[in-house]
Amino acid sequence: EVQLVESGGDLVQPGRSLRLSCAATGFTFDDYAMHWVRQSPGKGLDWVSYISWNSGSIAYADSVKGRFTISRDNAKNSLHLQMNSLRPEDTALYFCAKESPNGSGYYKPFDLWGQGTLVTVSS
Amino acid sequence: DIQLTQSPSFLSASVGDRVTITCRASQAISSYLAWYQQKPGKAPKLLIYDASTLESGVPSRFSGSGSGTEFTLTIGSLQPEDFATYYCQQLNSYPQYIFGQGTKLEI
Numbered sequence: 001e002v003q004l005v006e007s008g009g010d011l012v013q014p015g016r017s018l019r020l021s022c023a024a025t026g027f028t029f030d031d032y033a034m035h036w037v038r039q040s041p042g043k044g045l046d047w048v049s050y051i052s053w054n055s056g057s058i059a060y061a062d063s064v065k066g067r068f069t070i071s072r073d074n075a076k077n078s079l080h081l082q083m084n085s086l087r088p089e090d091t092a093l094y095f096c097a098k099e100s101p102n103g104s105g106y107y108k109p110f111d112l113w114g115q116g117t118l119v120t121v122s123s
Numbered sequence: 124d125i126q127l128t129q130s131p132s133f134l135s136a137s138v139g140d141r142v143t144i145t146c147r148a149s150q151a152i153s154s155y156l157a158w159y160q161q162k163p164g165k166a167p168k169l170l171i172y173d174a175s176t177l178e179s180g181v182p183s184r185f186s187g188s189g190s191g192t193e194f195t196l197t198i199g200s201l202q203p204e205d206f207a208t209y210y211c212q213q214l215n216s217y218p219q220y221i222f223g224q225g226t227k228l229e230i
Contacts, residue, residue, distance in 0.1 A: 044169065045210055045222040060197075081228070095166055103172050105215040109157035111178065113166035117170065 002026030002112065004096050009117030016086055016121075022079040022096030022114055030054070030074035033099040035110060036081050038092035038119075048094070049081065064090075086121045093118050124214050129209075129223035132172045136228060140195055142200045144226045146194045146211035154190045155215035161225075171196065172214075198228075206230055 001068040009018040020032070036048040050059045058070055069082040079096050093116040100111035126149040136142050146156065159167040169178045171187040174194055182216040184199040198205055211223040 039187040045161075045212075045227045047222065050220070100169065100172065100178075102176070102178075103155075103157075103214065105153070105155040105173070105214055107155065107216075107220065109169050109172040109212065109214060110159075110167075110220075111169045113168075115166055 004098065004112055004114035006094060006096055006114040006117035009094065009119045011120045011122065012086055013123050014087060014121055016084075017082070017084045018086060018119060019082040020083065020094055020117055020119070024077045024079065024098070027098070027112075029072075029077040032101070033057075033108070034072060034079045035099065036070060036079075036095055037095045037110070037113075039095070039116070042090075046092070049116045051079070052092075072080075083119070086119075088121050089118060091121045093117045125213055125221055126213055127153060127213055127221055127223035129211060130132065131227045132224065133135060134226060134228050135230070136201055137201055138201050142198050142228065144196045144199060144209055144228075146189075146223050148192045148194075148197070148213060148215075151191045152213045152215035154199075154215060156187075156189070156194050156211045157214060157223075158187055158196045159210045159212065160205075160207045161210065167210065170209075178187060202230075 005023045033052045051070045067085045071080045095116045096114045097110035098112040100105040128147045156174045158171040161167040175187045208225045209225045
């Protein structure tokens with residue numbers, strides 16, 4: 001089955017760290033760039049981070065730059081997000097998402113999403 | 124940075140209605156726009172990319188149009204399963220894959 005399954009979400013105190021993982025199955029993982037997108041409770045979608053198929057290109061939203069690190073292990077079909085110096089405003093449901101092979105532009109839409117893992121940052 | 128503004132933020136409609144949601148970009152993004160549907164407690168689902176290309180498996184009552192700075196998502200005849208929140212996403216500005224704030228479609 002083609003799917004993404006996130007894990008690692010938890011309740012953590014401000015300033016602490018957390019590592020999220022995303023397991024990919026049913027497709028050739030190392031053919032595709034991957035993203036993390038988050039959604040605060042009752043709010044809209046916020047793009048967090050991007051990693052190219054070979055980890056050669058990485059990008060972050062300004063709100064997480066310098067605190068979060070995206071990585072992938074193509075041998076294990078897994079994507080990760082290391083989250084340091086967590087803040088209450090990082091509280092959200094974190095989705096991993098796969099880039100589509102379709103689209104005429106260089107930048108592709110996201111055609112496969114996981115169900116999300118909840119991160120709560122609170123004392 | 125490019126900003127996307129969706130209107131309306133909330134839309135009340137009935138089964139069988141034709142509805143249109145608008146997404147405006149703060150600067151021209153050619154046709155590099157996607158639309159997603161999200162139901163409560165679920166992940167977003169890709170509906171349309173390149174402003175008007177229907178993703179495989181998406182019902183033909185969904186359509187998209189526009190280019191430059193103004194885009195629309197139209198649902199031709201609302202079905203009960205279409206009541207959800209819809210987001211636009213710009214794909215022009217690497218790597219800031221910005222989303223609109225969402226439009227909640229309610230009965």
